[in-house]
Each structure stands twice: as structure tokens, then as C-alpha cells.
Amino acid sequence: MILCVSFWIVAALNDNFGGKVTTELGEPLSGVSVCVSTWECMVTAQDGRFSVGREVVRFTSPGYRPITRVLEAVGDSDIVMPRDGKATWQIPSCAGVKERKVKELGGKLRISLAKGIRTKGGHDVDYWYQYVQYSTTEYLQLGGGPTWSTGLPGAKALRDSVEISDRDLVLPRVLEPNFRGLIIDGVDVRGTYANGRRWRFVGDAFQTIKYDNASIEAAAFFDSVIEGVCYSGSDAIK
DSSP, rough: OOOEEEEEEOSSSSHHHHHEEEETSSOOOSOOOEEEEEEEEOOOOTSSEEEEOSSOOOOOOOOOOOOTTTOOEETTTTEEEOOSSSOOEEEEBSSSSOOEOOOOOOOTTEEETTTOEEEEEOOOOOOOEEEEESSOEEEEEEOOOOOOOOOOOOHHHHHHHEEEEEEEOSSSSSOOTTTTTTTOOEEEEEETTTTSSSEEEEOOOOOEEEEEEOHHHHHHHHHHHTOOOOEEEBBBBO
């Protein structure tokens, strides 16, 4: 089923973003989770409408591709996209996982790498990053920090993809609802460009694992690395 979305901006003391999610036939869809980031989400009402307060909402391109389920994008970072919430990925705890070469991501997510896999990276006071090499031009990027990303993939990848799929991340910890009463741990979104090259975005606003414009072979290698991720937070359920 293709989701069709309309939206509007209401100028007030605080800018408000609102919209409506419908089927391709114009029928409203209720209970659809719509996110402007992984921590700022809302659920559509019976009439398919949603709204959320925003300090600044400036849309640079009004068009959208219903097949990608993208509502709209601000520049190449702030993404608004609906998610049906049906697909989830339960990230396992790192407790009991045999560590070979472990890379820590944002203090929460870790990946285990076999010997011989080449990496490079760096860090400063608040942020750090790592790259896992497949070829001289293709890398899996890992990074973390207080405001590392919006928690959703970039606008260009979403707009230019001919195929896209997504699922929610569920971490092995005791969850606490955010101020909107919704729990969004993160997303796992992958897509394919018209030329067949692949991209994938895994994570939230504070930590990401991603690749872009990868060949089919490189994407398969990166996916095998990503599928081995585990959660190392102190609040993880053992």
C-alpha cells in the first residue's frame, strides 16, 4: 500500500507542523507513527491528521515520492517520514556475545569485527567515529556524540531511492517514554538507487552506523557487519 501525505505549517508563537496521512485513494490512516527525528514523533488520529510543535520548520522542496513514504525534508538532515511501526529489530545485549574486535558506538551500540578487517577512526571530547573498509572507496561509517544526527537518513537518499524499507530498533533495556509519551529507540532504513547501488542508515540522534552509494557486494559485507550489532548500555537487560 502506498501512503500519500499532505502537510501544512501554522505560524504561531512557536511554529507548528501538521499534516495528514492517507492511502493512495485518499482514505485517512490512523495510528501511523510520524517522526521528525527519532525522539520527536506523533501518531495520526482517526482522521489521519497529526501535529507537533517546532521551533523552525522551513521546507525547501515541496515535492515527495509516495513510494518512499517520505513526507518532507529540510535541507539534507531534518527528515519527516511516516513509519507504520509493524517491522521491528530487537537488538541483543552484548552480555554473553563473544567479542573478537569490538568497536564501541556512542557508548551503547557495539559491533564485533573479524581479524583482518581494516578500520580507521578518531575522536574528540564529545564525538567519535570509525570507518570499516571494504575497498579504497567504500566504507561503513560509525559515529556517536551528543547531537550526532537527526536520527533519520538524509533527504537525498530518501528522495532518490527507487526502493526503500524500514524497521524500528528495539533495545534490550527498560524503556522510559519520552515527553510525548512515545518510545522510539531508533530506525533501520535501507534503500536502492536507480543505478542499483545501496545505502543503509541504522541508529538514532546520538549514534549511527551507515553506508551510502555502495555496490551490491560492499552492501552485503556491510550488512553482515551490521547484523552482528549488540547493545552495551549499562541499563541493558542481561
